[in-house]
């Protein structure tokens with residue numbers, strides 16, 4: 001059993017009906033088959049980590065759930081109903097919010113304006129922006145998530161990368177996300193900032209949201225994940241619950257698992273200490 005300290009609690013132990021369910025989903029871009037036979041469930045109050053190397057199909061998977069691309073085979077259902085989203089707006093209207101790595105935030109705008117970007121509150125018959133109410137609500141929501149931003153007037157670009165991720169997560173939750181897709185939220189961050197973001201990922205889970213956490217880092221995944229799916233060359237190579245895998249096993253699987261074993265078999269007899277000299281040739 002791994003002794004890794006973890007934020008992952010027991011809240012998700014009971015199996016619930018998936019909010020989003022992919023069954024045997026495939027996606028081809030012309031001749032390129034980016035995903036094949038992918039089945040995956042996103043459940044309320046559970047963090048599903050999707051891991052995979054470059055080109056494994058993670059972005060394609062996100063794009064399908066987020067409504068940017070349609071799938072070409074299989075089925076995707078949302079709350080038990082088969083869906084083919086034709087736009088991100090449609091996915092959003094079904095409660096599926098995506099926080100991309102390159103955050104859709106306007107760096108020069110204040111934190112509170114960013115919080116309401118695209119969803120501004122207005123007042124009166126002429127639709128004047130209700131700045132006071134937006135500031136108050138943004139402050140309340142960030143405080144509720146335990147995010148400390150002392151001055152909401154400062155440009156969001158002045159916040160740290162981790163804080164910006166947290167603002168984007170709080171915004172998605174405030175606007176009613178039932179499913180939150182996080183595209184490598186810790187990829188560009190150091191250890192401390194990653195810890196801050198992972199804490200809010202857990203808060204989102206604890207608020208009852210179904211979280212899809214995309215990452216190539218098994219250590220980050222294992223700190224928070226309830227469920228792990230590894231994609232390799234567009235296929236599901238591993239699909240397991242937390243109680244059935246240790247961090248060490250997850251890391252080995254990510255590093256190549258059975259392929260590494262096969263390689264070490266092939267290289268048996270090879271002496272890495274040996275230095276080849278001209279006389280050997």
Ligand SMILES: Nc1ncnc2c1ncn2[C@@H]1O[C@H](COP(=O)(O)OP(=O)(O)OP(=O)(O)O)[C@@H](O)[C@H]1O
Pocket residue numbers: 029032033034052053054055056057058059060061
């Ligand atoms: N629009 C596209 N047109 C053609 N091929 C694509 C397109 N998008 C992705 N692919 C191909 O599909 C496969 C999966 O790519 P995808 O971007 O989903 O992987 P990924 O796991 O997100 O990788 P990365 O971590 O590098 O972003 C790759 O072979 C990629 O070249």
